[in-house]
Amino acid sequence: MAKIKGDIVIDIEKCKGCSVCIPACPQDVIALSANVNSKGYHFAETVNDACTGCANCAIVCPDAVITVYRKKVE
């Protein structure tokens, strides 16, 4: 059965840790890191492999720091 697998890449240096992407994700893929970037923000990171590449997180990210990929897997 064909399955959709997605992944996101977060530009952690530009992420401001605002958390707006977190409730936007239907798969609960994103959480804030315990680490901080050079500006001192707890940046967003992926915490599981459930991403479907729906792009919801990227569409609400005010700082446009999320890139989204999606691939059909046989």
Place this chain on the structure above:
Amino acid sequence: MSQITKEEIRQPENLVYKKTELLTDNPLSYCPGCGHGTAHRVVMEVIDEMGIQEQTIGIAPVGCSVLAYEFMNVDMQQAAHGRAPALATAVKRLMPEKFVFTYQGDGDLAAIGTAETIHACNRGENIVIIFINNGIYGMTGGQMAPTTLPGMKSSTSPYGRDVALMGNPLKITELIAQLPGTLYVTRQAVHTPAAVRRAKRAVRKAFENQKLNKGLSFVEIVSNCNSGWKMTPNQSNEWMVENMFPFYPLGDIKVND
């Protein structure tokens, strides 16, 4: 199911979303979670998708988005406080082949710039006005604006806006929808994926109207000012849904052809 690595997914042919090149690489000067950034992106994605980057001139306001020209990768001017619709009028009349838009906050558009807003709308200038309504003067420290809700706290109404003392909030979008010069008037938001998609369709319609020389389109975006409202970004978006949307209902207010 066969295993697939992140590297295999992260290939150019699998790309579904990335930041438009019509946003510069400058880090946005906005507070974390502020809707201004999303609103910028919505406008720039529309201009990108219409292929009109070279023909577009934006007018930045005074307010938190005073530096919009640092982030929007199109030709821009920055107007004196509230004067963006007057400047946009001049630019469009001198260069009618250009796509001209203003980007203004509620203090800029609905307080100091009320006259310019109303007259540009009433004249029916062939421009697009993008109006970011966060119910407050964000840049200067969260003072009460004409758009501040009844009972809403701000730095100059710390006990909440008392309408008897401070007057009523101004629904300027409903007001300008009454004017014969306006063609398309709508109110949108950018706090959820669905709202962003709808806002983008509205902005697209506004620029398409200008392309066809149809007249003035006015897109209000109800947005958060989490710093001024003294909330986290997600709390501010919830507060916006509960308090701003009942007073400023989303949707088209006027659609002419």
